Amino acid sequence: MTKAKTSNLTRSEIMRAVKSKDTAPEIVVRKLTHSLGFRYRLHRADLPGKPDLVFPTRRKVVFVHGCFWHGHICKRGARPPRQNAAYWSAKIARNVDRDARNQIELHNSGWDVFIVWECETKAGDRATLATRLDKFLTRPG
Structure with missing residues (x-):
């Protein structure tokens, strides 16, 4: 059994539905951080990359990256796109470069x-994530 190719219109609708803010992983991180007793600001546009969570008094920021979109080395992130591979490979490489520049x-x-x-x-x-977040946010800058 083979999968039928997605039409351009359907693909466009799918891509339009992908959010950059308030994603499910971001909500998980927000809830975890809040349950640890930390308060934050969201998406500060005056900081490079508009970090997802900003802790101004601690001078710390948290980015929640989608594995595919930001080129993670996990199973999902390392999965090559099936359609328009050259475009997506270049797009993800630009995202990785931009992320590195913003972090610097x-x-x-x-x-x-x-x-x-x-x-x-x-x-x-x-x-494990809660422990890592707590260590990051409590350690001196």
């Missing part, structure tokens, strides 16, 4: 950066 700029401005990958927000990994 934040570090140079005195901010600590923590990356949470989508695959780390799965139900079975949340206790």
